[in-house]
Amino acid sequence: MSVEISTTSNGQRSGLAGVPLAVEPLNRKDFTTDQEVRWCPGCGDYAVLSAFQGFMPEAGIKRENTVIISGIGCSSRFPYYVDSYGMHSIHGRAPAIATGVATSRPDLGVWVVTGDGDALSIGGNHLIHALRRNVNFTILLFNNRIYGLTKGQYSPTSEIGKITKSTPYGSLDNPFNPLSLALGAEATFVARTVDSDRKHLTAMLKAAAEHRGASFIEIYQNCPIFNDDAFAAVKEKDTKAEAIIPLVDGEPILFGIDNRLGVIRDQQTGELKVAEVAEVGLENIVVHDEHHPDPAYAFGLSRLTTPGVLERAPIGIFRSVDAPAYDDLAREQVAAAAEKYDSDDDALQQMINGRDTWTVD
Amino acid sequence: MTTAASQQEDAVKTLDRVVIRFAGDSGDGMQLTGDRFTAESAIFGNDISTLPNFPAEIRAPAGTLPGVSSFQLHFANRDIMTPGDKPDVLVAMNPAALKANISDLARGGVIIADTADFTKRNLDKVGYASNPLEDGSLADYQVHALDLTGMTTEAVKEFRLTRKDAGRSKNMYALGLLSWLFHRPVEPTINFLETRFATKPQLRDSNIKAFRTGYAFGETTEVFAYSYEVAPAPMPKGTYRQISGNLALAYGLIAGARKADLPLFLGAYPITPASDVLHELSKHKRFGVTTFQAEDEIAGVGAALGASFAGHLGVTTSSGPGISLKMETISLAVMTELPLVICDIQRAGPSTGMPTKTEQADLLQVMYGRNGEAPVPVLAAQSPSDCFDTAVEAVRIAVKYRTPVFVLSDGYLANGAEPWQVPDLSGIAPIDPAFATAPNGDNDEFLPYKRDPETLARPWAIPGTAGLEHRIGGIEKADGTGNVSYDPANHDAMVRIRQAKIDGIVADVPDLEIDDPSGGARVLVLGWGSTYGPITAAVRRVRATGRSIAQAHLRHLNPFPANLGEVLKAYDRVIVPEMNLGQLALLLRGRFLVDVQSYSRVRGLPISLSELAEDLQTEIDDLGVTA
Structure with a gap:
């Protein structure tokens, strides 16, 4: 008999409930394949891979019950480097394929690895539908705000005016805010982290894995070749204190040098905005509630991300709410029907015969 | 045979075959009427073949030619092969139905028309300068102009329905009349109405009343000089039912999955004329069937492939335009060598084409509509009931050879019906999914692309199997290990192996049988x-x-x-x-x-x-x- 995780520390059904636990503790090497990793030197993908391989033994599930489905792009090479079951599929379609995997098998921990082009351009439709259905898997969106594998065209998260090979006069279209998009689809778990912050990244992976339903993590990931320093503001020592808005459940949302800044709610419009704590008073600073049932709150937080060249962004769990997962419901319907009606070979024969038969003697 | 009919034995003509076409507005219930008449005929023991023909628009403007919906049934005392070219009997519920169908009617054929809708306005709408039921232009036919709507309204007035609702039962009145005219058994239709309107007693009773009154009208009136008998067709011994192609296909998929002992996962997006397969499979969850109505065609096949990777039988159903969208994923299934059944219920193309009309012009698409050398086995069903056997065989090939398989049906098979000798499921050979359970390499390693020497199929190792962890994907695989490979010689070899695997399926393909009774045909x-x-x-x-x-x-x-x-x-x-x-x-x-x-x-x-x-x-x- 294998051991399974059932509930999380807060008593809710874990995202990994039903997945058998490893009998012997695993280590990161167990999750490392013999394949040579072929990302460019300095690529942020290495850090994410390393954090993932470091986290999986902690998740505790059996390696063979881990499945990673990716699309196409630099980040989507990820499954080749993790020694589990995996599929490097087609551009944009990983959430669709993973929906089939997750729905058919409750005993698998399923991860979707994708990038900003993969998930938000060609695969935008599958992403929003996977999120609205709340399929029990974790989507890791590596956002480097550029197309890397096709060698440097602007992406749906690139800032307006981006000069790239395909936009020598500057890009014209407004970028997606991936978290606003996910929250618009009423995703039940939405978080953001940064490739270079191993500790935070691991904490987000853990929270996402524990969440039952679709978990969506945007990972700010540096592309040193085609979009170097796109996230410098949130990474550089001298700027990050004023750039990162850390989200901690139950805590007032404060940031900046000596926590001089905070997030307040505009009484007129209801929007969330940044203010000097000294001016508005600590008592008016919004206390973060990641379990807030209305996605509008988390959406408001997502809008604090600067829309163009990145200067400021909230980091952490924006939203984590409990809701039925599509795959659980789908399996329950199948199980309930099998429970309620006969389903043996005779029953099947009966069904095929139908009610209006006649006999020729 | 009814009492009345036996009393007037002289007035009964015996025929060996009849083609009836029911035609009316899209909302007149002609498909239901045809379907019921078919069921009565099948249960009576005639051989049958049907051709439903309806517009893609749910309700085209009432009374217009584009809004005409028809259902043709051929029933006979012997084995028949088609729904018939020319109807002998045309039931026309309005001027548009008459106009759209009259040119097909056999000379001397019977026309039963509902006069209620032959108003000046409706005649004008379809360009009749005068009423054809009265102006002698139908002299070559036997015309029975009857106020079906009026008689129906009168028959059901005790139920105090609105005028509109009362008129709606006219199709059942017509069915009752035709049932008398051709000596059809009435019990199946009454049972059907009782079940269908079980929760709506008013509708149940009014429809049954309309049906019975129509029948009684035939019996008592002297409008019809004759009624007609078509004797049952001789058929091999066995249990029969009536079946349409889409239903047979759904049953075949379920039976195939059962024989392979695999849960069935259908990923699909609604599309005419394939949606009925999705509808049908979604009813049968008790047999381990999961149906996923995806956000689009691509997600439908994607989820099905994901389910196959996870060890279920992945199935996707669609029609030509949807198949176009699925092709990239089918390519991935070719590369990853996973079982997948893809049903293409063909319709007239290109593009949206004529969604409710039949065609078989997707053959080259399914053969070659993918990038690279991407061979996929293709099977085609030849009749509505044959969709069952074809589906079972597709499952067998998909599982045995680890490959996507196309099943071709079309709108004609999908909606057409025929009698079917119900197969004994225990007579269908089991299908062995033969999941890999142990490493197959020399050093206790697992080689996901090490093949069965006979079938060239690769192992199907499903997640959850310890020691067989592996990665697959769309990038070219190194022979054996399945690792990413850009080696030219390897690619050349893999292209040929994939082709050889599909070519090798010929071992399971029976030789083509020739029917040439004289032996001397040229x-x-x-x-x-x-x-x-x-x-x-x-x-x-x-x-x-x-x-x-x-x-x-x-x-x-x-x-x-x-x-x-x-x-x-x-x-x-x-x-x-x-x-x-x-x-x-x-x-x-x-x-x-x-x-x-x-x-x-x-x-x-x-x-x-x-x-x-x-x-x-x-x-x-x-x-x-x-x-």
């Missing part, structure tokens, strides 16, 4: 898919003239049966009728260097058997042979 007519009915009927007609002709029908379009080349070369002339511009003909010419002759009809309707028979006779006579 002309072969070769078809595939739903043309089986019209071709067979045409061949019978040709033979009845004393001419010799051979017939063969392909179920396996990829790979072809091993003897096909020989067969083609054995005849002076090979004629290939298709509802496309010669797609199979192109494949045959390319593959066998045989000058086959294409016979194309692309009208959105089944090939006309009488037209085909005449043309085949001309071909034979051309050759100077009248055996």
